[in-house]
Amino acid sequence: MPMFKKILIANRGEIAVRVIRACRDMQIKTVAVYSEADKNALHVRMADEAFCVGAPPSNESYLRGEKIIEAAKKSGAEAIHPGYGFLSENAEFVSQAENEKITFIGPSPDAMRAMGGKISARKIAIEASVPVVPGTTESLKSAEDALQTALQFGFPVMLKASAGGGGKGMRFVENVENLKIAFETAQAEALASFGDSSIYVEKAIVRPRHIEIQIFSDKHGNYVHLGERECSIQRRHQKVIEECPSPIGDPELRRKMGECAILVAKAVDYVGAGTVEFLVSDLDKSFYFLEMNTRLQVEHPVTELVTDIDLVREQIRVAAGEKLSFTQDGITWNKHAIECRVYAEDPDNNFLPSPGKITRLQIPQGNGVRDDSGVYEGAEVSIYYDPMISKLAVVGRTREEAINRLRRALSEYKVDGIKTTLPFFREIIDDREFIEGKLDTSFITRFNERKKEIEIDVVTRDLALIAAVLAAGYKQVSEMPGNSQKTPSRWTMAGRLAAHQNRF
Numbered sequence: 001m002p003m004f005k006k007i008l009i010a011n012r013g014e015i016a017v018r019v020i021r022a023c024r025d026m027q028i029k030t031v032a033v034y035s036e037a038d039k040n041a042l043h044v045r046m047a048d049e050a051f052c053v054g055a056p057p058s059n060e061s062y063l064r065g066e067k068i069i070e071a072a073k074k075s076g077a078e079a080i081h082p083g084y085g086f087l088s089e090n091a092e093f094v095s096q097a098e099n100e101k102i103t104f105i106g107p108s109p110d111a112m113r114a115m116g117g118k119i120s121a122r123k124i125a126i127e128a129s130v131p132v133v134p135g136t137t138e139s140l141k142s143a144e145d146a147l148q149t150a151l152q153f154g155f156p157v158m159l160k161a162s163a164g165g166g167g168k169g170m171r172f173v174e175n176v177e178n179l180k181i182a183f184e185t186a187q188a189e190a191l192a193s194f195g196d197s198s199i200y201v202e203k204a205i206v207r208p209r210h211i212e213i214q215i216f217s218d219k220h221g222n223y224v225h226l227g228e229r230e231c232s233i234q235r236r237h238q239k240v241i242e243e244c245p246s247p248i249g250d251p252e253l254r255r256k257m258g259e260c261a262i263l264v265a266k267a268v269d270y271v272g273a274g275t276v277e278f279l280v281s282d283l284d285k286s287f288y289f290l291e292m293n294t295r296l297q298v299e300h301p302v303t304e305l306v307t308d309i310d311l312v313r314e315q316i317r318v319a320a321g322e323k324l325s326f327t328q329d330g331i332t333w334n335k336h337a338i339e340c341r342v343y344a345e346d347p348d349n350n351f352l353p354s355p356g357k358i359t360r361l362q363i364p365q366g367n368g369v370r371d372d373s374g375v376y377e378g379a380e381v382s383i384y385y386d387p388m389i390s391k392l393a394v395v396g397r398t399r400e401e402a403i404n405r406l407r408r409a410l411s412e413y414k415v416d417g418i419k420t421t422l423p424f425f426r427e428i429i430d431d432r433e434f435i436e437g438k439l440d441t442s443f444i445t446r447f448n449e450r451k452k453e454i455e456i457d458v459v460t461r462d463l464a465l466i467a468a469v470l471a472a473g474y475k476q477v478s479e480m481p482g483n484s485q486k487t488p489s490r491w492t493m494a495g496r497l498a499a500h501q502n503r504f
Contacts, residue, residue, distance in 0.1 A: 031051065034050055078102065081316070092109070106273075121292055163194040163198065305394075357380050362415075
């Protein structure tokens with residue numbers, strides 16, 4: 001099968017730009033699709049051709065598979081790259097594209113369906129002898145059904161949407177009293193988000209690491225894993241900082257997890273880039289299959305920086321029928337990479353979205369720094385889509401070097417006009433637990449608690465200083481011979497307080 005001459009990117013933002021750049025490297029023409037809100041977007045400006053596919057809401061544009069396929073046919077595109085999100089894991093869209101003789105750059109619809117439901121994915125993992133978190137393999141019928149099942153495993157438990165993702169339809173339940181309301185809210189959220197209210201239950205692993213394995217396979221039966229990514233730093237069950245490799249630093253654990261990830265992929269005849277996610281216990285390094293994402297991941301740059309493999313280019317090659325350009329023996333993990341997802345959100349206001357116009361944009365550069373961005377100075381951050389505007393990634397010879405490089409890059413990164421998560425990341429990288437690699441899925445909760453303790457300590461210190469200065473002032477004045485003034489002036493006290501504070 002010859003290499004594609006033209007590819008349509010069925011996405012927007014930074015991932016659309018990322019795919020366009022890979023296509024340019026391969027001398028492949030690109031076609032962008034866009035909503036009315038994205039007519040001036042960076043990916044539209046960069047593509048060779050662009051087609052409007054509808055109104056701003058994603059269900060009227062980027063989720064309209066028939067319009068995207070129509071754009072592919074009009075442009076003469078031979079293949080569609082879905083990026084991630086939107087239609088990237090929609091098996092029906094894949095089938096529709098294949099019916100029009102358009103290659104989908106990703107796995108088959110059968111593999112996608114098999115791994116798309118978390119309950120069916122658990123069954124496949126169990127059949128492949130891959131360890132899974134103790135839980136159900138069938139959806140729960142009612143809150144009472146959930147209660148009886150939870151009592152079998154013991155609390156705490158996790159309620160999860162079978163068709164879920166991004167933390168939607170997921171609830172952590174500590175005890176019997178909280179289960180009924182948690183089940184009902186998880187079920188309602190799952191139905192609203194995915195059109196499927198199916199809920200299952202798992203035993204909760206206390207303070208687990210969230211670690212995923214990047215796998216790749218081709219149409220010739222070759223399967224390779226590219227190691228792990230540490231994805232434990234999450235807010236609202238969504239990742240915000242990722243690393244490759246994990247600070248857990250265990251090559252034998254990597255080998256075992258990689259082998260299990262490949263077993264899962266082989267069980268569904270998987271082709272292309274995929275990610276198998278695990279929960280890992282820090283206590284004994286036991287690991288459990290969580291789910292498989294049948295697409296490229298947001299955090300793929302850290303794997304690329306460590307392995308020196310262009311995953312998007314490899315996706316295109318494999319979809320065109322070529323063999324993988326690397327083997328398992330050729331993969332090494334001699335570097336360390338860290339990525340921060342830069343969101344247009346206000347971290348001081350519960351990470352609420354901060355849409356608006358970017359009035360200033362200064363992107364960090366230099367050795368070992370990479371910024372995958374979908375915006376530019378003067379661009380509008382829309383209210384209609386995910387607020388991630390870029391991914392800042394760095395690489396170093398060691399984790400310490402990578403952290404220092406990230407600290408420098410974050411200090412150079414400037415965005416005005418909107419709130420971003422950059423200040424939050426600047427605090428994280430100076431956190432003791434982060435520097436020591438003590439990570440798990442409750443990291444941000446503990447980090448926020450530590451911040452509050454520090455703030456309380458600072459206030460307490462300042463109050464103590466004020467009290468000490470006042471006491472010293474009163475004593476000094478009262479002991480002065482012949483001094484009839486019982487209290488120093490406010491200006492005197494202010495000067496003494498400032499002098500004391502400058503000592504700290």
